[in-house]
């Protein structure tokens with residue numbers, strides 16, 4: 729496990745390039761995500777609790793946009809059903825290479841397939857649990873409906889989808905407050921003003937969050953009759969939908 733500190737945006741850059749999940753980001757990712765996403769640890773813990781309750785015998789579990797496999801590791805810890813296959817997918821080779829090291833570091837009876845692919849191209853079949861832990865926001869908005877529909881179609885009745893995302897809020901004053909509180913969270917975790925503003929610029933064209941209302945409407949359009957927010961800290965949230 730790499731404990732290297734994220735200093736990627738600490739020096740002034742004459743022009744800030746779009747954010748990419750390359751080798752540099754992969755090498756500091758655990759530090760970057762835990763200092764940037766309020767509630768990340770709690771969400772991982774709850775993924776393992778949900779896995780214990782929802783993952784059924786002879787079914788598949790999907791971790792879409794797995795990065796270093798943190799969500800897969802969390803779910804795998806609590807799966808007790810037999811015949812379960814966990815499929816962890818990311819289109820960053822740098823992430824997949826390191827995810828393999830993380831997953832191989834622990835023994836488990838649950839088979840894990842690590843796949844370097846675009847989640848838009850992968851079939852979802854017999855799924856009892858599907859996780860998009862901070863991944864949907866990186867997809868082109870036009871592709872999001874199609875992906876959630878494909879997931880719904882590939883899920884078993886009674887299966888669960890967990891989607892964690894940064895949110896935007898239609899009410900400007902609420903949006904500003906929750907965004908400011910997140911910025912203070914990053915400052916408290918040691919990020920400088922320069923790091924915060926350069927990363928914000930890098931993410932501008934790459935990460936386009938939706939509102940909770942948009943997520944809820946999308947779940948419904950895909951066929952999910954039950955969905956709710958189960959966690960929120962500032963403008964970061966996790967949602968569940970049950971088939």
Ligand SMILES: Nc1ncnc2c1ncn2[C@@H]1O[C@H](C[S@+](CC[C@H]([NH3+])C(=O)[O-])CC(=O)[O-])[C@@H](O)[C@H]1O
Pocket residue numbers: 749761792793794795796797798799817818819820823845846847848860861862863866867
């Ligand atoms: N189209 C795509 N196909 C496959 N992967 C993609 C695609 N688009 C983006 N990714 C991948 O989605 C991941 C998003 S990070 C997920 C954290 C993880 N879930 C965690 O629980 O630690 C979230 C963040 O950094 O805020 C990256 O690894 C991308 O390469």
Ligand SMILES: O=C(O)C(=O)Cc1ccccc1
Pocket residue numbers: 760761764765894927931
């Ligand atoms: O850092 C931020 O401001 C974020 O919104 C979250 C994030 C975390 C890790 C990679 C990309 C975005």
